[in-house]
Amino acid sequence: MLVTALGEPVPPQSVVKRLAAVDERLSIKWVPSVVGAYWGIIERWRSEDPRWQDVRNGIVREQDAFDLRAMLPGDCSAEEAEGFVLRHFERVSRPDQQAEKQVDRIVKHNRATKQKHVESFLEEQEHKTIRTSKHEHEVNLGVATAHPISHGIGDSPRTKRRKAAQAGGESA
Numbered sequence: 001m002l003v004t005a006l007g008e009p010v011p012p013q014s015v016v017k018r019l020a021a022v023d024e025r026l027s028i029k030w031v032p033s034v035v036g037a038y039w040g041i042i043e044r045w046r047s048e049d050p051r052w053q054d055v056r057n058g059i060v061r062e063q064d065a066f067d068l069r070a071m072l073p074g075d076c077s078a079e080e081a082e083g084f085v086l087r088h089f090e091r092v093s094r095p096d097q098q099a100e101k102q103v104d105r106i107v108k109h110n111r112a113t114k115q116k117h118v119e120s121f122l123e124e125q126e127h128k129t130i131r132t133s134k135h136e137h138e139v140n141l142g143v144a145t146a147h148p149i150s151h152g153i154g155d156s157p158r159t160k161r162r163k164a165a166q167a168g169g170e171s172a
Contacts, residue, residue: 008032011039011078018082023091028081031068039078041085042066 002010011028019026019041031040045051045065054060069089076084092098138144155163 008037009078015078015081019085022082022085022089026069026085027066028072028078029066029068031071038074039072039076039081040068041070041072041081041089043069 004010008030011030016027019028023043025044025046027042027044029040029042031038043066045067051060052065055062055065070084072078072081072084090098132140135144135147139146
């Protein structure tokens with residue numbers, strides 16, 4: 001693997017060419033970050049993008065005239081970038097229709113996830129109810145009091161006798 005003077009890996013040229021075949025503005029770049037470096041899929045700005053004015057004015061370097069479109073997952077190598085793009089990117093030809101489809105997919109996914117959470121909660125509550133005694137339910141509802149021997153609730157009869165004996169002995 002080739003490395004730059006800064007110690008950053010150079011993307012394999014075969015990957016760069018395959019991404020350019022998918023879309024001429026796509027490429028791959030090693031992206032340093034505070035949480036760890038990763039391979040990023042970048043997209044060069046279109047020629048009519050108004051941000052090119054900043055490049056012409058020297059505010060932005062030409063090699064930085066791109067948008068980071070995606071981070072490759074940690075277990076995804078640079079060689080797998082084309083497959084990642086083909087699986088997760090979608091060419092936009094009818095933005096309104098495609099956006100509507102995407103929103104529908106997200107809504108469907110969110111409903112299914114919410115339903116799973118509700119079912120899981122109900123199942124958990126059912127098991128909890130089965131394991132809870134009538135007396136525990138009454139204590140939780142406040143219609144009964146916990147037995148004094150119950151761990152952590154009140155003093156045990158032995159502790160009460162000991163306190164009473166100590167109190168009796170102190171007053172004499």
